[in-house]
Amino acid sequence: MSENVVVARNLTKVYGDHRAVDSIDFTVTRGEIFGLLGPNGAGKSTTMRMIACRTPLTSGELLVESLDVSNAPRRVRAQIGVVPQENNLDPDLNVLDNLLVYARYFRIPRTEALARSHKLLHFTGLTDRVTARVEELSGGMKRRLMIARALLHQPKLLVLDEPTTGLDPQVRQEIWQRLAELQKESGATILISTHYMEEAEKLCERLIVLDKGRILAAGAPQDLVRQSVSRYALEVRDCDNRPLQEALANVQAVSRNGAHLYFAADPEILTPLMKYYEGHRMLIRPSNLEDVFLQLVVHEESANQGAHTV
Ligand SMILES: Nc1ncnc2c1ncn2[C@@H]1O[C@H](COP(=O)(O)OP(=O)(O)OP(=O)(O)O)[C@@H](O)[C@H]1O
Ligand SMILES: [Mg+2]
Structure with a gap:
């Protein structure tokens, strides 16, 4: 067999x-x-x-x-x-x-x-x-x-x-x-x-x-997470019309359904961003498969349409 x-x-x-x-x-x-x-x-x-x-x-x-x-x-x-x-x-x-x-x-x-x-x-x-x-x-x-x-x-x-x-x-x-x-x-x-x-x-x-x-x-899911996105994510909810902070060193930024996501190898790189979003619901957490998926599909979209939002 x-x-x-x-x-x-x-x-x-x-x-x-x-x-x-x-x-x-x-x-x-x-x-x-x-x-x-x-x-x-x-x-x-x-x-x-x-x-x-x-x-x-x-x-x-x-x-x-x-x-x-x-x-x-x-x-x-x-x-x-x-x-x-x-x-x-x-x-x-x-x-x-x-x-x-x-x-x-x-x-x-x-x-x-x-x-x-x-x-x-x-x-x-x-x-x-x-x-x-x-x-x-x-x-x-x-x-x-x-x-x-x-x-x-x-x-x-x-x-x-x-x-x-x-x-x-x-x-x-x-x-x-x-x-x-x-x-x-x-x-x-x-x-x-x-x-x-x-x-x-x-x-x-x-x-x-x-x-x-x-x-x-x-x-394997864990390999994809490790290879595709940095280990930590800052997730900020209800960002409405706030601009995404795209120019930060060692940080990848993605916007999705009114939420902003930032990925970095170290949570300390993400903490300064929290000041910018004072008053918003947010958390720093380990990256997961959803983040990988998001980034992959977003990259496709932006390559095709010049957009960053899915
Ligand atoms: N019988 C069909 N005739 C023509 N186009 C079709 C047919 N079945 C699927 N498609 C097209 O092929 C593409 C893939 O469809 P498919 O159903 O495989 O997607 P999917 O990944 O299962 O999506 P979903 O998550 O919505 O179920 C779509 O663009 C769909 O419109
Ligand atoms: Mg289907």
């Missing part, structure tokens, strides 16, 4: 004259949680849909479990569990029947399907909703049912497109905890896209940051 679960080389998807995914290379190795990060329209879902054989590649190469997705889509689909960005549960069926009907696609015998379904409903905390109709479920419960469904055929690779977007922080934490358990206990490989940097930082062993179909950065 190859150690590489997904191999993408020059992977490209073009819609009309728009390059949604623009010649990207990455490898997902067995047993890891690998993240796809990026702003809206970056190409995360398109990449995942190509892996899940839901849309053909325009060019490049894409292997899943050493199988070429272009030549062996059925065999690839049998090996991966997919949670798409939009829920597509059957609203006419109850929770359990959603799983049982899905099990038929994979020709899982009924007694086995029942046993697996109950186990997965327990795992995802839906045991007391077995007979509920889908429309009676909350957003978080629907997402958990989608995850249970994706696990029914015991896939080696789980592809999750923003499994926790729009859910409250507690439910989000629960889902991420379940995924971490799944990876530890069953050795599953998990490919996940998310907008939540904090969670990506905690859960993903490696990740790529995508923007406009291209990879801006790749690596």
Whole structure:
């Protein structure tokens, strides 16, 4: 069994004259949680849909479990569990029947399907909703049912497109905890896209940051933080129309959504700036993945448009 679960080389998807995914290379190795990060329209879902054989590649190469997705889509689909960005549960069926009907696609015998379904409903905390109709479920419960469904055929690779977007922080934490358990206990490989940097930082062993179909950065979250931004950040809220202080030595300045962020290797370099912002809400904290993301995407934007704000 190859150690590489997904191999993408020059992977490209073009819609009309728009390059949604623009010649990207990455490898997902067995047993890891690998993240796809990026702003809206970056190409995360398109990449995942190509892996899940839901849309053909325009060019490049894409292997899943050493199988070429272009030549062996059925065999690839049998090996991966997919949670798409939009829920597509059957609203006419109850929770359990959603799983049982899905099990038929994979020709899982009924007694086995029942046993697996109950186990997965327990795992995802839906045991007391077995007979509920889908429309009676909350957003978080629907997402958990989608995850249970994706696990029914015991896939080696789980592809999750923003499994926790729009859910409250507690439910989000629960889902991420379940995924971490799944990876530890069953050795599953998990490919996940998310907008939540904090969670990506905690859960993903490696990740790529995508923007406009291209990879801006790749690596372990802690390495990206170390390499891309200085160690400390001064974050000042509600700066309104105040000018950003851009000319300071050894400080990088970024403005975002009315907040000003300054990065430096040492907190002492940042303290004089606090005087300038007297009366504002602010804090000095260690840099995090969100800062990396911000800087990468801001640099792209300013390179393209001469702007410093995202
Ligand atoms: N079926 C399609 N036809 C035409 N263009 C598409 C199609 N699907 C996606 N695109 C375009 O491809 C680009 C990438 O879209 P994609 O859905 O992969 O982004 P994303 O990173 O998943 O964004 P989000 O965070 O909003 O989900 C976007 O510019 C989008 O408009
Ligand atoms: Mg998407």
